[in-house]
Amino acid sequence: MGLDWITRLLRVDTTSRDSNLPLIDLVVAELRAHGVESALVHNEDGTKANLLATFPAADGTTTGGIVLSGHTDVVPVDGQQWSSDPFAPEIRDGRLYGRGTCDMKGFIGSVLARVPELADAPLREPVHLALSYDEEVGCVGAISLVDEIVRRELRPRACIVGEPTSMRVITGHKSLTMIRVAFHGVAAHSSRTPHGVNAIEHAAQLVRFVRGVADQFRTEGPFDEHHDVPFTTATVNQIEGGIAVNTVPAVCTLTFEFRAIAGVDVDATIEKFYAEARRIEQSMQQENPSARVEVSIGAQAPGLDTPQGEDVIEFVSGLGGAASSEKVAYGTEAGLFQRAGIPTVVCGPGDIAQAHAPDEFVEIDQLHRCDALLDALLSHLRG
Ligand SMILES: [Zn+2]
DSSP: OTHHHHHHHHTSOOBTTSOOHHHHHHHHHHHHHTTOOEEEEEOTTSSOEEEEEEEOOTTSOOSSSEEEEEEOOBOOOTTOOOSSOTTSOEEETTEEESTTIIIIIHHHHHHHTTHHHHHHSOOSSOEEEEEESOOTTTSOTHHHHHHHHHHTTOOOSEEEEOOOSTTEEBOEEOEEEEEEEEEEOBOEETTOGGGSBOHHHHHHHHHHHHHHHHHHHHHHOOOOTTBSSOSOEEEEEEEEEOSOTTEEOSEEEEEEEEEEOTTSOHHHHHHHHHHHHHHHHHHHHHHOTTOEEEEEEEEEEOOEEOOTTOHHHHHHHHTTOEEOOOBBSSOOTHHHHHHTTOOEEEOOSSOGGGTTSTTOEEEHHHHHHHHHHHHHHHHHHHO
């Protein structure tokens, strides 16, 4: 089993705010030891990197083939109560505990344990290893990773993103858009409210508006019953403002997100929020012309909607992934691969219910099932 590699990865703290390079270095060294060179695609300041490596087919072909993909970062453990050190993996009661066990170093470790076999086997078609950074902050890194696959004209015929699906073959998830809004009002002593522009009060109007849009999606649809939450959601998840109880606040910032099912026009929805922000800005400027509202897209990840009948679905089911018509609520990098024309499913060990939680774990049995799928893939590739 890939437990060696999984625990090695888990011991490297790759919380998204920190560098993932220590982990990438481990992988580069392992690949190099087996004669496979890695291409790294760094972020702007060079502190993080995606990794792309190709195991060529026996005849030297590097195009086509199968992508195995995962993200290297994990969510923070800040403020969580853990029964054991999140970065010192531990097996208890048939479960492997640690940050990233389920999301998603279990999958990546299982794949890395196959590097010697992938490098030695005469493969009928190439296998591409694609590891990203910053998935947990909105699928940021995978954008340049997928671009690199396109730039190299690799044209894979199938991609498996190993996010935790309990080894079900998932063909759909919602898109994700995060929007950040900064309200700039005017500070004043709180006894002199007419001289200030209260940024919090105006931000609150947008909070209500987002909730209104969410309620409308919830009651009026569109609906897709394959989703656990069968409609588009929108929610304000962070807000910050004010400096003192006796000061009219000059600044209030908030971030909200919406997760859209396939039938919803994402750009039109974004425009709706922008229009409301502009309306609020105008009413702030009526109080004081210097007031303003800044809106920016924090992150955006396309949805996944792999058409039924696409070969990749039968292929991965044939390797032992459990067929499923269910779509999942959480976003993954799979939508980015699909958008680049690469037929993609999500299939990996572990239950999303344990992801991001304290005492995150993956069932050892799930890792065995992932191993069985990779075994089946290797024997298929050996022909
Ligand atoms: Zn994940």
